[in-house]
Amino acid sequence: MQAFLFFPFALYLVWIAKISQKDKSKINMFSPAIQRLIESKSGSFMIPASKIACVSADNPLFHAFLILTKVKYAKIPVLDHGKLVGLLSLAMITDKMLGDHKIDTDVLNHLQVKDVMQKDYLALNVTQKSLEDQLHLLVDASFIPIVDDEGIFQGIITRREWLKAFNYVVHNFDEEYVAIEKSRIVNLNQADVPDESNQVQ
Numbered sequence: 001m002q003a004f005l006f007f008p009f010a011l012y013l014v015w016i017a018k019i020s021q022k023d024k025s026k027i028n029m030f031s032p033a034i035q036r037l038i039e040s041k042s043g044s045f046m047i048p049a050s051k052i053a054c055v056s057a058d059n060p061l062f063h064a065f066l067i068l069t070k071v072k073y074a075k076i077p078v079l080d081h082g083k084l085v086g087l088l089s090l091a092m093i094t095d096k097m098l099g100d101h102k103i104d105t106d107v108l109n110h111l112q113v114k115d116v117m118q119k120d121y122l123a124l125n126v127t128q129k130s131l132e133d134q135l136h137l138l139v140d141a142s143f144i145p146i147v148d149d150e151g152i153f154q155g156i157i158t159r160r161e162w163l164k165a166f167n168y169v170v171h172n173f174d175e176e177y178v179a180i181e182k183s184r185i186v187n188l189n190q191a192d193v194p195d196e197s198n199q200v201q
Helices: 002-017 032-039 061-068 090-097 131-138 159-176 182-192
Strands: 046-048 075-080 083-089 143-147 153-158
Touching (some): 032 159, 061 075, 061 083, 153 159
């Protein structure tokens, strides 16, 4: 039953992430109980920079091509002296290699990562990574780069880690809280109200 409820719950969270900023001010993004459970796992959301495959902006494209063929991420961060300056994917490299009638492998030796990388990207400041911000960005991205105030790369938050947190909530909610349908509470309250029409005048 818990597994059956997991996917509707995840879809609900994706739906609220798509609500406009204007609408966000009118509702609570998460119920307090669910938010507390998610935040109890939030420390494990970020994968630290030391465990992430990265490339330097000055690396030859050949070096980046080799790394991307070995890692599981669709994109990897591009750094310049520790600062996040872009993202790079295998598709970006192969797009440069594809000509009208042939595949030009020479570009791997002639170009650098900074010549190909994606320079327009989204990132979160490590001090501003609220649950709402993370969820909103992860609707359209498989991961979010995290930086500090100086732009130094700190790590990534992935959609996979968020889904693991949702799974944790589904399987542990009943251990932390007792859920009662509001309609049942209303019915109980109504049952406690004396019926004045039957009282003796």
